[in-house]
Amino acid sequence: MTRRHIVFLSALAVLAVFAAAVFLYQRHTLQVAALQASEQAGAMVRPHSPIIGAEDAPVTIVEFFDPACEACKAFHPRVKQILAAFPRETRLVIRYTPFHREASVEAVRILEAARAQRKFEPVLDALLDGQRAWTGQRTNASLRAWAIAQSVGLDVEQARQYIASGSVDALLAQDVVDLKAIGVRATPTFFVNGKPLSSTDPDQIFELVKREVERLR
Template identity: 60%
Template structure:
C-alpha cells in the first residue's frame, strides 16, 4: 500500500469514527431530551379513563404506551405480567393507547375498551396478544377475526357493539394521542416507571427499575 493510499484510508477511518461518535451523541441527546420532556409531562401520563391493572394505591406505577398490533408490545406482555405478579400489592400498570398500525391498532383498542366495560380487560388482552400474528399480521392482517378471539375469551359481542356506538372509544383515542405528543413518545412499547423512562427496550431493565422503586418505597415507610 502506497503512502498516499494509507493517508486516504486513515482519513476515511477518522471520518467514519467521527460520524459514529456524532450519531451516538445525537442519540444520547435525543433520549435525554425525550426523558426531560416526559418528566415535565408526568401529570398527563395517567388519566382517569386509562386502563389500570393492579391496586390503585400501588407505590409503583408502570405506564406503558401500548399498541395492540405492535409485535414488540406482544413480546413484552409476558414479562410485564411477571412483574405485576411479583409485586401484586406494590405495582400497577397503566395502559395508554398508541394506534401506530392504524386499522388493526384501532380495532385492538376497540376490543380492549369493550372488554374493560365488561370487566374482562386482562383475559381479552391475553387472548389478543396470543392471537396477534393472525389478526394483526403486517403482511396480511385479518382484522375482522379479532372479535372471534375476544368472544372466545368471554366478550359479549352484542354489548361490545352497543358500547362502540356511544363513541367513547374515539374520545379515549383522541386524548391518548394528544398526550402521546405531550410526552414525546415515538415508538411502542415505551415504558415509564414512576415517571422515569425505560432507557432501552429490555424487560430485564424494566424489572430492575421496578425493583428499585419498590425498595425505595419500602425504605420510606
C-alpha cells in the same frame, strides 16, 4: 511506525469518536425524553387509562401500547412477570398508541368494550396470543379479532352497543393527543414513575422497577 499501524490506529480513533457520539446522542435523547415526561406529567396517566395491578401502587409503569404491535406482544409476558414479582408495589397503566391504524383502532375498541364488561385482561391476552390472525390486510381480520374476544367471554352484542356510544373513540383521541405531547414515536415505550427507559431491554425494565420499589420501601 508502519503505514499499516497508522491506518489501524486511525480506524480505532474513528471508532472511538463514533462510539462517543452515539453515547452522547443516546444520553441527550434520554434527557429530552425525561424533560418532556416531566413537562407533560399530567398527560402521562389519565383517569380513563386501563390499570393492571394495585391501583394505589407506589410504582407506576406506563406503557404506550399498540395491540397490533409484535414487540408489544413480545414484551407482555415479561411485564406480567414484573407485576407478579412486585404485586403490591407496582401497577401497569396502558396508554393506547394506534400506530397500526385500522387494526389497532378496532382492537382498542374491543379492549375497551371488554373492560366495561370486566374482561379486559383475558381479552387482552387472547388478542395478543392470536395477533397474527387479525393484523395486516387479511380478509375478515376484524371479524377474527371479535371472534377471539368472544371466545374468552366477551358479549359481542353488548360490546358493539358500548362502542356505538362513541366513548371509546373519545378516549382514543385523548391518548393520541397525549402521546404526541410526550413525544412517543415507537411501541412499546415505557416510563417508570415518570422516568423514561433508554432502551426496551426487558432486563433494564425489571432493574428500574426493582430500584424504584426498593427506594420507596
